[in-house]
Amino acid sequence: xxxxxxxxxxxxxxxxxxxxxxxxxxxxxxxxxxxxxxxxxxxxxxxxxxxxxxxxxxxxxxxxxxxxxxxxxxxxxxxxxxxxxxxxxxxxxxxxxxxxxxxxxxxxxxxxxxxxxxxxxxxxxxxxxxxxxxxxxxxxxxxxxxxxxxxxxxxxxxxxxxxxxxxxxxxxxxxxxxxxxxxxxxxxxxxxxxxxxxxxxxxxxxxxxxxxxxxxxxxxxxxxxxxxxxxxxxxxxxxxxxxxxxxxxxxxxxxxxxxxxxxxxxxxxxxxxxxxxxxxxxxxxxxxxxxxxxxxxxxxxxxxxxxxxxxxxxxxxxxxxxxxxxxxxxxxxxxxxxxxxxxxxxxxxxxxxxxxxxxxxxxxxxxxxxxxxxxxxxxxxxxxxxxxxxxxxxxxxxxxxxxxxxxxxxxxxxxxxxxxxxxxxxxxxxxxxxxxxxxxxxxxxxxxxxxxxxxxxxxxxxxxxxxxxxxxxxxxxxxxxxxxxxxxxxxxxxxxxxxxxxxxxxxxxxxxxxxxxxxxxxxxxxxxxxxxxxxxxxxxxx
Numbered sequence: 293x294x295x296x297x298x299x300x301x302x303x304x305x306x307x308x309x310x311x312x313x314x315x316x317x318x319x320x321x322x323x324x325x326x327x328x329x330x331x332x333x334x335x336x337x338x339x340x341x342x343x344x345x346x347x348x349x350x351x352x353x354x355x356x357x358x359x360x361x362x363x364x365x366x367x368x369x370x371x372x373x374x375x376x377x378x379x380x381x382x383x384x385x386x387x388x389x390x391x392x393x394x395x396x397x398x399x400x401x402x403x404x405x406x407x408x409x410x411x412x413x414x415x416x417x418x419x420x421x422x423x424x425x426x427x428x429x430x431x432x433x434x435x436x437x438x439x440x441x442x443x444x445x446x447x448x449x450x451x452x453x454x455x456x457x458x459x460x461x462x463x464x465x466x467x468x469x470x471x472x473x474x475x476x477x478x479x480x481x482x483x484x485x486x487x488x489x490x491x492x493x494x495x496x497x498x499x500x501x502x503x504x505x506x507x508x509x510x511x512x513x514x515x516x517x518x519x520x521x522x523x524x525x526x527x528x529x530x531x532x533x534x535x536x537x538x539x540x541x542x543x544x545x546x547x548x549x550x551x552x553x554x555x556x557x558x559x560x561x562x563x564x565x566x567x568x569x570x571x572x573x574x575x576x577x578x579x580x581x582x583x584x585x586x587x588x589x590x591x592x593x594x595x596x597x598x599x600x601x602x603x604x605x606x607x608x609x610x611x612x613x614x615x616x617x618x619x620x621x622x623x624x625x626x627x628x629x630x631x632x633x634x635x636x637x638x639x640x641x642x643x644x645x646x647x648x649x650x651x652x653x654x655x656x657x658x659x660x661x662x663x664x665x666x667x668x669x670x671x672x673x674x675x676x677x678x679x680x681x682x683x684x685x686x687x688x689x690x691x692x693x694x695x696x697x698x699x700x701x702x703x704x705x706x707x708x709x710x711x712x713x714x715x716x717x718x719x720x721x722x723x724x725x726x727x728x729x730x731x732x733x734x735x736x737x738x739x740x741x742x743x744x745x746x747x748x749x750x751x752x753x754x755x756x757x758x759x760x761x762x763x764x765x766x767x768x769x770x771x772x773x774x775x776x777x778x779x780x781x782x783x784x785x786x787x788x789x790x791x792x793x794x795x796x797x798x799x800x801x802x803x804x805x806x807x808x809x810x811x812x813x814x815x816x817x818x819x820x821x822x823x824x825x826x827x828x829x830x831x832x833x834x
Contacts, residue, residue, distance in 0.1 A: 340666035348662040348689065355379030355485050358690035361683045362458040363434070367465045368410040369417055373400035377421040378432060379485045379690070392421065392430055392487050404439070412469045414439040421487075424515045430487040431516050432457065432479035436468040445549070445828055446522050449477040450513075452531030452557075454651060454699055456484030456691050459684070463809055466817035470824045476520075480533065481512040482698025484691060491700040502714045505704035510540040517547065526827055528820070530554040530809060531761075535705070538716050538723060545726040545746050549827050552752045552820070555806050558705070558712030559720070559765035649699040654692045665689045675811065710761075720769045721776035724749035724794045748777060748794015752823060756804030756811055763798070770796040793830065 340348075356379040363372035377398045402418040416437045423430045434457050437443065447467065449460055457477035468475045479486040491508065495501045513536070517525070526549050529537030534556025541548055654661045662685075669688055673681040707713055724746045751773055753766035773796035781789055799819060804812030 338663045338667045339670040340663045342660075342663065345661070345663035345666070346659045348686070349659040352382035353686055353690055354382050355687075355690040355694065358683070358687040359456065359458045359485060362461050362680075362687045363464075365680055365683065366417075366461055368405050368413070369403065369465070371403060373403045373417055373419040375400040375419045375421055375432075378430070378487060379694075392423075392428060412465070415468055421485075422516055422519060424481075424512055424519070426489070428487045428489045429481065429512065431481060431512060432485040433516075434464070434477045436464055436475045438468065438471065438473065441471055443472060443474050444831070445473045445824070446525040447473055447475050447824065448513075448525050448527050449475070450480060450527070450529040450533030450537060451477075451484065452533050453702060454483060454649075454692065455531075456687065458484075458687050459807070460809060462813040463817055463820070466813075467820055467824070470821055470828075472828060473824055478513070478516065480509055480536070480698055482508075482701075486698075488695045488697035491697050493701075493704055499714065501704055505701040506536065506539040507543070508701055509536045509698065510543055513540055514544050523547065524549050526550045526552065526824065528552040528554065529556065531557050531806065532702075532705075534558075535712070535716065538720060541723045541749070542719060542726070545724070546728050548724070548749050549831075550750045550752065550823065551723060552754065552823060553766075554754045554808050554816075555756065555759050555761045556716070556753070556766075557710055557761065559716045559769050560711065560762050561715040561717050562707065562709070562711035649696060649702065651692045651694075651699055652696060654689070655696070661693055662689050665692055672807065717765060717768055717772065720751075721772045723751060723773065725776060725780065745780075747788075747791050748780075750793060750826075751796040753796070753798040754808055754816070754819065755798070755800055756806060756808040757800055757802050758805045759808065760806050763800070766798045770798045791834070 354376075356374055356376045359379070360372060360374040363374065364370070366372060375398060378392055380398065400419045402416050404416050405413045407413045416439055418433075418435045418437070420433050420435075421430050422433050449457070449463075451457055451459055457479050460477055464475060464477070467473075482488050482491060493501045493504045495504050524547055527537045527540065529535070529552070531554070534553040535558040537551060537553060538556070541551055654664055657664055665688055666685065669681070669685040673684050676684070705713060725748060727743050727745050729743050751770075753770060755761060755763045755766060773794070777792070777794045780794075781792060784792070801808045801812040801815050801819065804816070809816050
């Protein structure tokens with residue numbers, strides 16, 4: 293089967309790959325002699341040497357093999373299933389495209405773990421490509437299902453910008469322990485190992501082009517839901533995936549039991565991003581995504597948070613962000629937060645506005661690509677064991693070098709500095725509060741005779757203690773959602789009050805950064821399990 297073939301590829305990766313970016317960096321820090329190129333101006337940033345980088349470029353590891361290598365670190369799953377319908381060929385063979393193959397030998401049979409080898413089993417693990425309508429539209433899916441019990445809940449996980457479902461490898465096992473749940477992780481359309489159709493926006497109108505870019509992703513998610521015959525589910529989105537999760541909830545109401553946003557992008561409002569066609573903010577927190585060292589993030593507590601706040605009752609008022617979020621903005625909107633900022637290089641602003649993605653630079657750089665990627669991976673995965681960090685570096689590089697597709701939506705959705713052109717803070721109060729016709733269609737017209745308003749859905753914001761994303765935006769969104777709930781319930785009937793499920797809360801995971809699911813994965817998994825159990829309990833009560 294394809295899984296066996298892919299497993300062989302992952303074994304080759306481990307045996308013939310060169311020194312990892314993390315190992316290179318640690319060698320440098322311990323004054324161990326390394327290649328002379330690290331003595332240059334950028335040697336301390338791009339930790340992978342020229343020779344090592346060239347070897348990785350020459351190895352040309354396919355994305356399917358790289359994904360398989362990462363998923364092999366899932367506990368109790370020694371040989372993960374990995375379909376090879378996409379990402380089975382090295383990118384350079386076909387012009388860096390992510391072509392789709394329908395031949396049966398590219399499929400992967402599900403893998404089952406029994407209760408002897410898997411203390412939380414039996415479970416079934418499956419990898420497949422779900423084809424959608426239209427040309428070259430398909431989503432890469434990895435799922436875990438508990439066997440010998442009734443499945444009544446589904447959790448869908450969406451990754452962030454340019455990433456892939458493999459980044460959640462430390463969460464799959466822990467989350468699939470909850471009885472009655474099936475876990476799905478998806479690669480967004482045009483990212484990861486999903487198909488990569490050309491991304492185009494046709495509208496010349498600013499707001500319509502933003503909506504068109506959002507729809508490119510959320511329409512694919514909705515079509516996937518229909519094909520999987522899932523009526524309602526819990527949706528977890530990280531970063532850009534969190535932004536898209538909100539966009540999905542607003543466009544396709546009535547299908548979510550709970551919305552969980554892990555360090556979501558696009559909540560705070562920025563005047564440059566909102567008012568300018570080609571915004572040019574002078575600074576941003578975005579560089580922290582590259583410069584922030586996860587080894588220090590996961591070891592150090594934020595000194596600005598008191599010990600009492602971390603261990604007692606409300607440990608979520610991060611950096612006094614709740615009060616900051618309630619301060620009046622220049623516009624007088626009390627729920628509009630201001631984000632901390634760092635200078636953003638002008639060259640980066642130019643490339644962003646020209647819709648030249650960072651992955652374009654990786655593709656153009658050829659043999660220098662692995663070295664460029666190491667500038668991010670060596671810091672992002674510095675807290676992980678070297679072999680896992682190496683697997684993630686190879687996986688990230690294998691995705692970054694694929695044909696550009698969904699990545700080009702970013703310039704329409706976010707302005708330079710990761711501020712949304714259409715901030716979620718302006719519309720997030722509508723999540724779970726829209727009018728739906730009894731036949732399931734969405735309507736905002738009061739003229740429709742048979743209609744009902746959504747009963748609200750629980751919304752959970754989750755940030756890392758050392759997150760570079762603006763947590764004040766999370767508290768502002770929490771307040772706006774809860775204020776909308778109080779406004780609606782003020783005129784509601786006793787029955788409507790009883791059935792209302794809408795509420796929001798903001799949580800902080802200790803010793804974690806923006807990638808909260810990976811930095812603080814143990815606490816993250818525990819929080820997620822409790823939220824999932826809460827969904828099951830709510831269903832039983834209603």
